[in-house]
Amino acid sequence: MSSFVVPVIDVHNDNFKELWPAMVVALKTASFIAIDTELSGLGNRKSLLAESVEDRYKAICHAARSRSILSLGFACYKKIENKAADSYLVQVYNLTLLCSEEYIIEPQSVHFLVQHGFDFNKQYANGIPYLKGNNKAASDYHGVHIRALFTELLRARKPLVLHNGLIDMAFLYQSFYAHLPEQLATFTADLSEMFPVGIYDTKYVTEFELRLTASYLEYAYKKCKLDNSRALTSGADGPHVQVEFCQYGGHMSSFVDFRACPDVASSEGQTEICSRFSAFGWCPNGTQCSLSHDTDLIVLQDEMNKEDKRKKRKRQRNKKKGGDVVEDTSIFEGAPQNKIPHMEIDVQENSVNEPSANETDEHKNCSSVTTSNVTAPDIVNNAESMDQDAMKKTVISSPQKKKPDTGTHRAGFDAFMTGFIFAHSYPEAEQLLSSCLNKVYLSGKSVPLIIVKSTFSKSSKAHLQKMEMLWGTRK
Secondary structure, X not given: OOOEEEEEEEEOOOOHHHHHHHHHHHHHHOOEEEEEEXXXXXXXXXHHOOOOHHHHHHHHHHHHHHXXXXXXXXXXXXXXXOOOOEEEEEEEEEEEEEEOOOOOOOHHHHHHHHHOOOOHHHHHHHOEEEOOOOOOOHHHHOOOOHHHHHHHHHHHOOOEEEOOOHHHHHHHHHHHOOOOOOOHHHHHHHHHHHOOOOEEEHHHHHHHHOOOOOOOHHHHHHHHHXXXXXXXXXXXXXXXXXXXXXXXXHHHHHHEEXXXXXXXXXXXXXXXXXXXXXXXXXXXXXXXXXXXXXXXXXXXXXXXXXXXXXXXXXXXXXXXXXXXXXXXXXXXXXXOOOOOOOOOOOHHHHHHHOOOOOOOOOOOOOOOOOEXXXXXXXXXXXXXXXXXXXXOOOOOOOOOOOOOOOOOOOHHHHHHHHHHHHHHHXXXXXXXXXXXOOEEOOOOOOOOEEOOOOOOOOOOHHHHHHHHHHHOOOO
């Protein structure tokens, strides 16, 4: 199977107005929307992992009020009807932002993002400006700016998909909506009305539904991709996902970064895996680590380890029955021994060295995406009148000539991966879908945070005012 690329549209202050119509159309016509953020810091890590969930929320509020969103990524997945497989037309946007107020930026955050290609010069020179907290003017509901785009997201009334999304939602609320409520119950009540179709956390999905060996974003994405690719190759009758992209021509091509997604490589002859990165998706040594951070290799070796354990159990059963004992043919000697299923964060060692983002993933190379690229009209010039269902779909033999970008950490690409995990996990599975509705992952907890308005909680005053402005009525 050949390699593919994911086009990520780079949005900044100079092209924000030009791309506005296309982004609004993408939000309105999507079947679901996946979101991810890059942050300037998180503050005290131990507070974010406090035993009390209410104490965690207070720490998150402090971080959201004192730090900022550096970039926002969203991927709009639109279901393509009348196809045998679950096919989606996907548009991915990466917005570079610049908070217009004072905010804290942590050195470890800068180090982590610079290691992965984040351009701070570009951010300060051309980031889209925004002000946090409550509206500063009535015009915040209209016009062309990031707060108005968030309003369009709410008006679209689509399922919202995130990965380990509690911190993301708090930062989105504080940055583009209103001051965060003091109580967690008020916050969840507001969210349940802001996103009435539902919120889905793929971190919860991979931990509690798929039960993957590890559940950090890149691992979960590549595992789902590999399983999906195998289903297609084998011709299995079960559901699988296919993803299609628009071809961006003309001057639009200068706005697009391409993320190459080669096939999963063989594990033969590879170097030793970094056990810390394998288990948690990050390593304190970063790019200086002498061991492998290749997630393709990690996924493949985890599968071999699983198979090796299966064979070992079979030998033990045969031995108990008095049968022949099969010679040990372990194919996973030297594998990481401290893999902890269903637990991402090492509390004792992670409190100081964890990078800034709420999901600490290093993205080097992406496994094969089961996709085909499609052609569309000039998405900017025709966005307001464009019927995305009528897009001409023509397979292209090769991507644009721009060199694929494989070494950067992109909120937009993270959003794409989040959306793919969701699409792969729930193809036509209503029961499974409902089992994860409004359940947000909590690190180290056996139960999720439920996004619901209880009989004992009230919505915040700022939120009620927002709802009245948006919908003309109070909820």
